[in-house]
Amino acid sequence: xxxxxxxIPAGSNFIRAIIEKDLSQNKYATKxxxxxxxxxxxQDTGVVDVAKIRTRFPPEPNGYLHxxxxxxxxxxxxxxxxxxxxxxxxxxxxxxxxxxxxxxxxISDAVQWLGFGWDNTNETNLYFASNYFDLMYRAAESxxxxxxxxxxxxxADEMRINRGTLxxxxxxxxxxxxxxxxxxxxxxxxxxxxxxxxxxxxxxxIDMASPNINMRDPAIYRVRRAHHHNTGDKWCIYPMYTFxxxxxxxxxxxxxxxxxxxxxxxxxxYDWLLERLAEAGLLAHPLPKQYEFARLNLTYVxxxxxxxxxxxxxxxxxxxDDPRLPTLAGARRRGYTPAGFKLFTDRxxxxxxxxxxxxxxxxxxxxxxxxxxxxxxxxVLDPIxxxxxxxPADQSEDCFAPNHPLKPELGKRTxxxxxxxxxxxxxxxxxxxxGFFRLTxxxxxxxxxxxxxxxxxxxxxxxxxxxxxxxxxxPDTKSGTPGSDSVKVKGNIHxxxxxxxxxxxxxxxxxxxxxxxxxxxxxxxxxxxxxLDDINQDSVQVITTQLELSxxxxxxxxxxxxxxxxxxxxxxxxxxxxxxxxxRTVTLRDAWQx
RNA sequence: UGGGGAGUCGCCAAGUUGGUUAAGGCACUGGGUUUUGAUCCCAGCAUCCGAAGGUUCGAGUCCUUCCUCCUCAGCCA
Numbered sequence: 001x002x003x004x005x006x007x008i009p010a011g012s013n014f015i016r017a018i019i020e021k022d023l024s025q026n027k028y029a030t031k032x033x034x035x036x037x038x039x040x041x042x043q044d045t046g047v048v049d050v051a052k053i054r055t056r057f058p059p060e061p062n063g064y065l066h067x068x069x070x071x072x073x074x075x076x077x078x079x080x081x082x083x084x085x086x087x088x089x090x091x092x093x094x095x096x097x098x099x100x101x102x103x104x105x106x107i108s109d110a111v112q113w114l115g116f117g118w119d120n121t122n123e124t125n126l127y128f129a130s131n132y133f134d135l136m137y138r139a140a141e142s143x144x145x146x147x148x149x150x151x152x153x154x155x156a157d158e159m160r161i162n163r164g165t166l167x168x169x170x171x172x173x174x175x176x177x178x179x180x181x182x183x184x185x186x187x188x189x190x191x192x193x194x195x196x197x198x199x200x201x202x203x204x205x206i207d208m209a210s211p212n213i214n215m216r217d218p219a220i221y222r223v224r225r226a227h228h229h230n231t232g233d234k235w236c237i238y239p240m241y242t243f244x245x246x247x248x249x250x251x252x253x254x255x256x257x258x259x260x261x262x263x264x265x266x267x268x269x270y271d272w273l274l275e276r277l278a279e280a281g282l283l284a285h286p287l288p289k290q291y292e293f294a295r296l297n298l299t300y301v302x303x304x305x306x307x308x309x310x311x312x313x314x315x316x317x318x319x320x321d322d323p324r325l326p327t328l329a330g331a332r333r334r335g336y337t338p339a340g341f342k343l344f345t346d347r348x349x350x351x352x353x354x355x356x357x358x359x360x361x362x363x364x365x366x367x368x369x370x371x372x373x374x375x376x377x378x379x380v381l382d383p384i385x386x387x388x389x390x391x392p393a394d395q396s397e398d399c400f401a402p403n404h405p406l407k408p409e410l411g412k413r414t415x416x417x418x419x420x421x422x423x424x425x426x427x428x429x430x431x432x433x434x435g436f437f438r439l440t441x442x443x444x445x446x447x448x449x450x451x452x453x454x455x456x457x458x459x460x461x462x463x464x465x466x467x468x469x470x471x472x473x474x475p476d477t478k479s480g481t482p483g484s485d486s487v488k489v490k491g492n493i494h495x496x497x498x499x500x501x502x503x504x505x506x507x508x509x510x511x512x513x514x515x516x517x518x519x520x521x522x523x524x525x526x527x528x529x530x531x532l533d534d535i536n537q538d539s540v541q542v543i544t545t546q547l548e549l550s551x552x553x554x555x556x557x558x559x560x561x562x563x564x565x566x567x568x569x570x571x572x573x574x575x576x577x578x579x580x581x582x583x584r585t586v587t588l589r590d591a592w593q594x
Numbered sequence: 595u596g597g598g599g600a601g602u603c604g605c606c607a608a609g610u611u612g613g614u615u616a617a618g619g620c621a622c623u624g625g626g627u628u629u630u631g632a633u634c635c636c637a638g639c640a641u642c643c644g645a646a647g648g649u650u651c652g653a654g655u656c657c658u659u660c661c662u663c664c665u666c667a668g669c670c671a
């Protein structure tokens with residue numbers, strides 16, 4: 001990445017502290033890099049790596065990225081940027097049964113949308129674990145040759161039983177002491193398709209009595225006849241994550257391999273494996289090191305892949321990019337922005353403590369960036385007619401509205417004022433509640449960017465619903481003219497001319513779940529709650545609105561602040577030229593307690 | 595109950611080798627500005643760092659014991 005360097009906040013998180021220390025000790029001063037991933041022999045032909053550190057973002061292409069991944073992306077790519085390093089995008093595609101090109105594409109899109117990429121000065125750092133299958137296979141044979149791996153023919157059930165429990169040691173497999181030659185022959189047979197799926201696995205030979213269950217001879221290669229999205233039908237054996245990931249990191253000369261907390265127990269194996277392969281001459285020092293941080297938990301959403309898939313497949317939402325979903329594709333359609341996510345990740349920090357971030361933090365971040373970035377427009381979401389009785393029916397006059405109060409250089413636009421206007425239904429109350437200072441009989445209010453008007457009454461239908469509000473304007477009070485403030489009013493309401501309005505569809509989104517921790521706890525009858533029980537049935541409201549005419553030209557993904565309402569974005573999917581529809585990204589804060 | 599982690603203000607989170615009054619952000623509460631009940635500005639907001647002991651002139655930082663939460667027994671990642 002070649003982007004602006006941001007100053008490094010000293011010791012702002014434990015990973016930065018580790019990197020600063022590593023760098024100050026010149027830990028990577030002689031680390032060689034040949035320009036592409038490879039084993040020790042390959043890297044030795046290279047030169048000292050220009051990247052001071054290497055990190056990686058290694059998603060499995062088996063689903064869509066979500067907000068939690070954004071944290072990891074900003075962490076890994078951000079670290080690389082701040083420390084003169086390089087971050088790789090690597091697809092960890094070692095399980096052919098779950099992965100597909102669709103996911104590879106959506107993940108690539110999301111990473112780029114957040115502002116990162118893989119094209120660096122002299123190299124393209126986009127990799128696939130499956131491209132290392134040959135090297136991984138060699139590493140496995142090396143492990144067998146050095147007596148550190150064996151082919152186990154126990155069934156999965158037998159393996160599970162013999163693995164022991166959390167408090168009891170496991171038992172050695174009857175196949176554990178086979179000869180190197182025998183193991184090698186068997187493993188090659190596995191590769192050559194001589195054995196059925198599930199009939200045997202290759203296991204690392206470590207210690208069946210280890211208190212760390214991950215060290216009790218973990219399986220590292222399995223037989224699985226499945227078509228791989230990248231390697232096709234070339235292989236019928238596939239490496240396990242446990243085995244593959246450390247090797248991927250080492251081949252790419254990653255310095256800091258950052259993952260989430262649940263992999264902590266895996267670290268001893270990570271180090272064990274790389275040390276064995278380095279001893280065998282396959283990998284060179286310095287070897288990558290794994291560090292773990294706490295994954296993101298956000299209130300009012302679910303981030304687990306399983307639950308997201310369920311929401312999509314059972315059609316509780318319209319798709320992976322439903323604006324209510326915490327997927328990056330959904331957030332994007334909702335109008336959330338990369339800058340907002342950047343602010344968010346900076347704000348929540350990185351640590352090892354399990355935590356739940358309040359969803360409002362994310363919303364505040366979006367408001368904060370949109371307040372600065374989004375131009376203002378006028379939108380009447382729940383229209384009711386206001387008639388200015390003392391205004392000529394055939395008259396239309398220009399009013400000037402600033403495009404951005406914080407950026408006068410963005411200029412003003414004209415909106416037309418006429419006798420009949422649309423105003424917000426909630427801006428009129430025939431019987432005002434306490435503290436209400438908008439339109440009410442005999443009350444005065446300013447029509448934003450226009451005149452001060454005095455309410456004279458309203459019309460109602462047979463059911464008592466207000467249908468039209470009447471008022472009279474005060475001619476000398478037009479905004480921007482001398483003496484416009486001769487009449488002071490507290491209320492200030494927005495409006496759109498009936499004759500100059502764009503009638504548009506707007507979607508008002510609310511949170512998808514009613515509970516802060518969806519599915520947590522039990523029902524009154526003692527039954528476990530399901531996260532689906534907490535779905536908010538009113539999470540979207542599609543309404544017909546009256547917008548100022550200029551909004552007709554909004555481009556897909558263009559964000560605006562609809563004054564007094566919130567931030568809205570022209571939907572990237574359903575908008576057509578000249579007829580955009582809008583999604584509410586987030587409301588404005590509202591300090592008025594009704 | 596074995597191993598590995600984590601517990602600092604309502605929510606996050608600094609606090610490196612022990613050294614005066616425990617950063618910062620968000621939230622919240624006052625006050626000010628404002629033609630968005632928005633934004634912005636100013637002020638306030640942990641005698642206390644999961645608990646209890648101990649070491650020390652001095653401990654969130656060291657020691658002991660205890661408590662709570664997370665995580666690991668896939669031929670998933």
